Amino acid sequence: MDQLPDGALMRSPAEMVGEEGGVGVVLRLPPVAPALEDPCAPLRALLVRYLGPEEVERAREAYQFAAAGHHAQFRRSGEPYIHHPVAVACILAELQLDLFTIQAALLHDVIEDCNVSKEALAERFGAEVAELVDGVSKLGQVRFETREEAQAENFRKMFLAMSRDIRVVLIKLADRLHNMRTMGVMTAEKRRRISRETLDIYAPIAQRLGIHAIRIELEELAFSHLYPKRWHALSEAIKTARGNRKEVVVKIQQALEERLRREGIEAQVSGREKHVYSIYHKMQKKGLPFSAVHDLHAFRVIVADVDTCYRVLGIIHSLYRPIPGRFKDYIAIPKSNGYQSLHTVLLGPFGHPVEVQIRTEDMHRVAEAGVAAHWLYKSGGANLNAEVQARAWLQRLLELQTQGGDSQEFLESVKLDLFPDEVYVFTPKGKIMNMPRGASAVDFAYAVHTDIGDQAVAAKINDVYVPLRSLLNNGDRVEVITAASAHPQPGWLDFVVTAKARASVRAYLKTMQHSDAETLGRSLLAKALHSLGSNLEAVGPADFQRILKLFQVGSESNLLAAIGMGEVFPLVVAHKLLPEGEDRGRLVQTARRLGQAVSQFLPARLMREETAKKPLLIRGTEGMPVTLARCCRPIPGDPILGFISAGKGVVVHTHDCHNIREWRKRRDRWVDVQWDPSAQGEFPVNIRVVAESARGVLARIATYISEDGSNIDHVDIEPQDGLYTGITFTIDVHDRDHLARIMRSLRSLPMVSRVQRVKG
Missing domain, CATH: 3.30.460.10 (Beta Polymerase, domain 2)
Incomplete structure (x- = not known):
């Protein structure tokens, strides 16, 4: 659950705009003041409108259980924490959700915050309520390396719980809505981060499920916190x-x-x-x-x-x-x-x-x-199209989960499905199918059935044969031509737009590549061990088991496949496989000699990526793909650290990058690196200039940057207080000295008040 122990209840911008002109239906929570003796009173007033006395009493039992669990907890505003779950339940009661959903809303934080087990909830309130609460709870017991990874895994769990019971997401949306209403005392940075997440994920989910009232208020609140002046x-x-x-x-x-x-x-x-x-x-x-x-x-x-x-x-x-x-x-x-x-x-x-x-x-x-x-419907014959469509979407999410891939890949796929600017096409039998705008015939094939997509070889649009990458338009009649011997092609990933098509192609390619990658990985590891005076036959089972835990892979086969696909590097594995008494220094001495040999065996995908970039002359990475971190943008002259990252090779950060705090504990992922003295080229770096808000200032600053021999790649302008403007430039520099010259030059301008390098 999103815990935002924040401030006193504030009116939403949606409500403020609606005072005079009216903005349609917006959910409004009855005000819950910290001084109320019975915080449950507003909820009870809503429940008696559509639930019987016995059900209202059962909801009160859930409230009492939650109040006892949260009795010593307070929000940042100072009000008792129980006000938050009551407010969430009130939002759902406005929608007249069933008793189990109301109970789960009241209890939605007790697993995470009150050390109450799912089993204890099931025994007290039933298995249905316990499943709903568990589906909304965060993965508090699991440790992740980055905030992004943890958040992606939380979303993954929520979406999978949604596929079992759609009420999970209704509770989650109500929880986020109340948190957005009460963010007044949070720091500006946290408000912006949560608001961006709301616009990227939660508001689109509300729209995808057709919950217009919640979607509107989430967007208004997020916009007001993200860009208050605008x-x-x-x-x-x-x-x-x-x-x-x-x-x-x-x-x-x-x-x-x-x-x-x-x-x-x-x-x-x-x-x-x-x-x-x-x-x-x-x-x-x-x-x-x-x-x-x-x-x-x-x-x-x-x-x-x-x-x-x-x-x-x-x-x-x-x-x-x-x-x-x-x-x-x-x-x-x-x-x-x-x-x-x-x-x-x-x-x-x-x-x-x-x-x-x-x-x-x-x-x-x-x-x-x-x-x-x-x-809301109490009788049959009502329009339940929204529920049918929502369950169809959730079923597609379940299929994405079975395709494999990590949590961030899953979240990326879900995001693709959350923004469907749609076109409507027809199957050969006249059935209407809605597809995202920009969808191709391959996307259509996978939407019909996974097997159709896997075996697609051509397509007919309006009875005319077209390539599979052809885009669909409103009213097209689409037919897919299949062949039993056909299979997905890697090039499809360049143009498919639906999450199902992308996940299906990736899953097939991973399955097909695993055996080839394992063979290649065994060969690469053997060469690396040979360079260190050892061989695969000399490595005992105990050494391999130690390495499997170190690199967090399930089996020797998976480790070798990871080496073959460039996700784990043979020189590092060989080094770790050696007994503790071995001379580890030979790894560095032989790395340069092995670099050329290893690169010959790297997958073509990685080689294409590397050759497309300018050579990065960083010592200690010979034979390995290298990526400069975008967060801190290291440049020659910066003290640097290298970390192994799956799929990216060695990711180089500056010593003071805030993103590597957790990685410092993982010494198994470190690579000793330093800039080669002969390193040449242009490297992007971010600088922020605070200057007077006056006509011609941007052009003057850009001229100085150009005169100092740098190129501007990107500019982002953020007004400050009307007098000053913050301008963030992404510029190309040769090294740290070059950057220092540019910054000194900009500080000499009378209209510039501050110049600093931006990391993060």
């Missing part, structure tokens, strides 16, 4: 525009209501202001200034049935002229999260575009609550 400026601009366009909004709404009334159609017509983040996202995506964004308002028409939706569409099109190409029928072809509506954009009375959404009451509930709407 959020404030944009909010003020929207407030000003709201006053200028109020008359237009009222006029359009009245016209719609009057015309529908004349036609005898009962409908709810409401205008809503678009959200701050959605406007910002549109400005970023299309490169527009705020003054060029005219569709700040949208109108929603809710009617009784589907037939009336289409009648209303015709009536509205006769009232205002529709803009060509801006009509979308999500009723006939629902979105992948189950969302259904008719969308049309009209030319309003003052020449500005106006968006109108038309839907039924059932569609509206699904649009706001998504998969959670399943628990």
Whole structure:
């Protein structure tokens, strides 16, 4: 679970924007003040609306159990920690989730924070609640080398728990929403990190599951914490525009209501202001200034049935002229999260575009609550498309898990699935399939079935033979040609975009390469041992067992395969296999002599990567692939350390890089390295310049950098307080002395107040 023992409850930006103009449905937690004698009172008030007295009492039992476990724990604001699980349960009670979900929400931190076992929970509250709590809990007992690895593994566990019970992610989203609402006392750095994670993972999950209300508030809160000045400026601009366009909004709404009334159609017509983040996202995506964004308002028409939706569409099109190409029928072809509506954009009375959404009451509930709407329905025949779509997505996640790969690879695949700008295509039998925009015929083949993808050799789009890498467009009719002898090709990874296709191709290649890599690894290790005066026959089983634990591989076969694939280096393994009394110094002496021989046996993939880069003259890495760490960007003259990293070879960091703190404990991964005195070339490095906010400053600084013989690769500008601006440059330098000259030159400029090198 995300523990953010943070500050007092603050109102969300979504609520603040909604005070005057209205932003649609946003979940609002009844305020829970630290001074309340009974923190459970707001939850009970919500539960009595839809649960019976016996179920409300069982929810209170879970509250009492959680309160006893958290009795000595407090949030950073000083309020009792129990307020957090109660708030999470309140958010879920707003969605009218079932009793088991409410109990699990109240108990969601007790396994992690209160030393309560899953078995004890199952005995007290039942196996279903215990499974939900366990699915939401973090892997607190497992140690990881980096924050990223730990976070990826936590997400992996959550997604797999979701595939067993979708309520896990509903609890997780509610937990993140309350944490985002109460981040006021966190440090700025932590707020930014958590907000970025929210925008990258949690808000897209909410959208993927169709939970519009939670998604909107997560985006608004994350945006306000990540870019507070941009959020404030944009909010003020929207407030000003709201006053200028109020008359237009009222006029359009009245016209719609009057015309529908004349036609005898009962409908709810409401205008809503678009959200701050959605406007910002549109400005970023299309490169527009705020003054060029005219569709700040949208109108929603809710009617009784589907037939009336289409009648209303015709009536509205006769009232205002529709803009060509801006009509979308999500009723006939629902979105992948189950969302259904008719969308049309009209030319309003003052020449500005106006968006109108038309839907039924059932569609509206699904649009706001998504998969959670399943628990709102008490009778059959309801639109459960959102739940069907969500379970189909979770089933795909389960298939990704079976494909293998580490946690970060799994999370990368999930992210690919979280941002589907979709196209709709047809199978030969007329079935509609939604694919991400940019998907190829190979992605389509794997979406139909894994075996189809594995055996694909060609494709027909609209009855025309095309290459497998051909991209799909809306309305295409796609047929895949297969052959029993065919198999996935490595080149497919260059163009497939769906997580399932990428994971399936990777899994096949890993399986096929393992035996070849093992043979190659045995040969490389034998050569390395021979150079040290030993051989494979002289290595005993006990030595190999010691090495297997050291390199965290399960078997000798896996170790040899890792050597063959360039993930573990034969010289290092040979060195570790030698008895403790052996002269380890010979490894360094013979490394240079072996470098050329070893490189001949490296996999072609690694050789291509190495030859594509400029030679990195770093002593101590002969015969090994070398990568300069992007976090600290070492340059000649910097004190450096080398660490073995799977798939990257030797990763070189500066001595003071914060990312290597944990690695310093893993001496088995160290490689003694130093810059070769003859090292030449250009190396990227980051510097941050704080300068006055004035016209021409950026050009002046760039000129000085250029005159000092450096090239600028990237510039990132972040306004400070209106008077000063922080500018981060990525520049190319020859060595540490070259960098020092550039920094001295920039400090001489009168408009520059500070220049520093950035690491991390």
